[in-house]
Amino acid sequence: MCGSVCAECGEKAELKCSACKLVAYCGKEHQKKHWKVHKSLCRPFEVTQEPEVGKCLVATRDLKPGDLILTESPIVFGPRPHMVEEGPVPCPGCCRLIIGESSARCEGCDFPICHPDCAGLKDMEKHGHECMILGLRDVRAINGLHEFYRQDTLLALRCLLLQNRHPKKFAQLMEMESHMELREERTELYKDVDERVVGYLLDNFIAPLKILEGKSGKQVLEDTSRETLHKICGIIDVNALEINQDAEVSALYPTTYLLEHSCVPNTTHIFENAPGGYKITVKAALPIHSGEHITTMYTHCLWGTQARREHLRETKYFSCKCQRCRDPTELGSYLSALKCLGTDGEPCGGVQLPVDPIDDNTEWACDKCPIKLTSPEVCFLVNGIGEEVDNVQLANPTVRELESLLNKMLTFLHPNHYHVYAVKHSLIQLYGYQQGYLPSQITDDCLVRKTTMCRELLEITRKVDPGNARLPLYLGVILHELYLANWVLIKRKWDLGIKTKVKSVLAMLQESQRCLEQAKEALKNETNTPAGEKLINLVDTSTKEFNKFVERNKIDLSAKEKVKNGDEEVRHQNGD
Numbered sequence: 001m002c003g004s005v006c007a008e009c010g011e012k013a014e015l016k017c018s019a020c021k022l023v024a025y026c027g028k029e030h031q032k033k034h035w036k037v038h039k040s041l042c043r044p045f046e047v048t049q050e051p052e053v054g055k056c057l058v059a060t061r062d063l064k065p066g067d068l069i070l071t072e073s074p075i076v077f078g079p080r081p082h083m084v085e086e087g088p089v090p091c092p093g094c095c096r097l098i099i100g101e102s103s104a105r106c107e108g109c110d111f112p113i114c115h116p117d118c119a120g121l122k123d124m125e126k127h128g129h130e131c132m133i134l135g136l137r138d139v140r141a142i143n144g145l146h147e148f149y150r151q152d153t154l155l156a157l158r159c160l161l162l163q164n165r166h167p168k169k170f171a172q173l174m175e176m177e178s179h180m181e182l183r184e185e186r187t188e189l190y191k192d193v194d195e196r197v198v199g200y201l202l203d204n205f206i207a208p209l210k211i212l213e214g215k216s217g218k219q220v221l222e223d224t225s226r227e228t229l230h231k232i233c234g235i236i237d238v239n240a241l242e243i244n245q246d247a248e249v250s251a252l253y254p255t256t257y258l259l260e261h262s263c264v265p266n267t268t269h270i271f272e273n274a275p276g277g278y279k280i281t282v283k284a285a286l287p288i289h290s291g292e293h294i295t296t297m298y299t300h301c302l303w304g305t306q307a308r309r310e311h312l313r314e315t316k317y318f319s320c321k322c323q324r325c326r327d328p329t330e331l332g333s334y335l336s337a338l339k340c341l342g343t344d345g346e347p348c349g350g351v352q353l354p355v356d357p358i359d360d361n362t363e364w365a366c367d368k369c370p371i372k373l374t375s376p377e378v379c380f381l382v383n384g385i386g387e388e389v390d391n392v393q394l395a396n397p398t399v400r401e402l403e404s405l406l407n408k409m410l411t412f413l414h415p416n417h418y419h420v421y422a423v424k425h426s427l428i429q430l431y432g433y434q435q436g437y438l439p440s441q442i443t444d445d446c447l448v449r450k451t452t453m454c455r456e457l458l459e460i461t462r463k464v465d466p467g468n469a470r471l472p473l474y475l476g477v478i479l480h481e482l483y484l485a486n487w488v489l490i491k492r493k494w495d496l497g498i499k500t501k502v503k504s505v506l507a508m509l510q511e512s513q514r515c516l517e518q519a520k521e522a523l524k525n526e527t528n529t530p531a532g533e534k535l536i537n538l539v540d541t542s543t544k545e546f547n548k549f550v551e552r553n554k555i556d557l558s559a560k561e562k563v564k565n566g567d568e569e570v571r572h573q574n575g576d
């Protein structure tokens with residue numbers, strides 16, 4: 001890959017750029033001279049191969065949070081390949097969700113679309129090319145549209161069609177890992193993919209294409225084998241990134257796909273809906289030293305170790321052994337911990353943790369008493385509670401219902417457990433909003449409970465996502481809700497004449513200011529998602545309101561009582 005001639009003068013070169021190792025120079029002087037041009041192209045990593053991980057990216061220089069790692073356009077993108085049995089489907093032109101039964105149809109292929117004027121329908125990088133193939137099926141459907149027009153197969157078709165318009169991109173794609181050795185013919189997955197995607201595309205669209213090719217004597221697609229289509233499906237499953245902006249899109253990127261997984265990722269990424277598709281920009285989220293692996297996260301940050309590892313094994317075919325997975329406390333977050341129930345219904349006050357979290361059959365042991373649990377026992381308990389949480393959450397619960405669920409869960413689960421986290425995160429968004437708990441109705445006790453929950457959630461969130469790589473929206477919500485709860489409490493005290501001379505009021509004001517500043521910082525990369533945009537606006541409005549109050553009342557927030565550890569202080573003053 002490295003050129004042997006100097007990038008500046010074209011003479012013989014011995015020296016390589018030490019950061020990207022992609023360009024060479026005849027000497028230091030020309031390297032310095034060429035930096036003006038090279039700096040925007042010089043990538044701070046090299047691609048290496050490791051026995052366990054395969055190809056991966058390793059930093060070639062020290063990076064600090066916020067430093068750019070790479071930015072690129074996708075090789076291919078399209079409607080998310082997730083099978084949905086009913087409900088909305090993505091428009092093949094723009095991938096925005098539509099209700100198939102009541103929407104317009106594409107004049108070329110009859111697939112349900114958002115609108116006949118959707119720009120993506122004619123765009124050859126979007127629906128334009130595939131439409132010609134989809135239009136070869138000469139039957140149309142009125143009922144059962146979900147089965148007949150399978151939007152979830154279109155990304156695989158777009159990948160296959162690359163060989164016609166972009167053979168280099170097709171070759172690049174087919175180089176990616178598909179784990180076909182684990183998706184063999186006898187597996188259930190193979191059968192599902194064969195029925196849902198491969199057989200559907202071959203029977204309905206590739207077969208008529210072959211007839212047409214036979215008649216015209218002109219080959220449009222060289223490789224349309226079942227094997228290639230299965231490999232494409234494997235490649236999509238293993239490498240595609242989901243883009244959750246305004247549409248249901250998945251995309252494959254030429255370099256980003258090489259980022260390996262870690263449950264404490266050191267990068268964050270954003271997508272921009274640019275002309276060439278969804279441009280991705282990857283930045284360092286944590287300090288990365290030269291020689292360190294550059295990582296992202298393939299699974300859910302707010303799941304416990306057992307759930308994350310199972311998900312990674314099933315969908316990405318490897319067993320994660322990262323720092324967080326190996327630590328029974330998950331970096332001190334206790335996200336999977338259980339309460340020990342002791343013997344004869346007498347809780348001992350201890351915490352149950354997995355002895356060896358990366359052993360799927362690990363025992364769980366109490367840190368206070370000799371009680372041990374087996375892995376199946378823990379799974380049964382945690383999955384049962386998880387199902388109950390899902391059912392309650394889906395039914396639009398009241399504050400009372402969630403509080404009662406929370407109390408029940410706390411008999412078995414550590415207060416930081418991820419199921420408890422989910423319920424508390426919902427509760428902080430109901431206190432202050434639900435009838436009976438509106439700002440004019442909610443009791444001081446309830447507000448103090450909300451602030452306590454927010455601080456607990458903040459601590460866990462920061463431990464499991466130290467670089468704010470995966471949970472900016474969660475963090476933004478918690479910080480803003482902590483501000484709002486404080487705000488109501490402050491105003492109530494203010495109206496009673498309890499002002500900044502009282503240390504707790506000043507501490508609450510200082511904490512509120514910090515919350516708003518930190519929420520703004522946490523959300524700085526979230527401008528491209530509807531949820532992010534909405535939250536940023538709320539934080540802006542709150543900041544204006546807060547600053548006005550501070551100005552009007554001539555409050556000195558840097559007053560010397562400023563508490564070093566404000567969270568602790570406020571907790572103390574609130575009598576928690």
Ligand SMILES: C[S@@+](CC[C@H](N)C(=O)[O-])C[C@H]1O[C@@H](n2cnc3c(N)ncnc32)[C@H](O)[C@@H]1O
Nearest residue numbers: 052053054055177238239257258260261316318
């Ligand atoms: C998106 S690909 C990454 C590129 C891949 N390493 C390659 O050689 O093409 C995902 C695959 O990389 C491997 N991988 C990624 N992160 C890993 C990790 N932390 N431990 C083990 N294997 C990992 C797994 O085989 C996984 O299915």
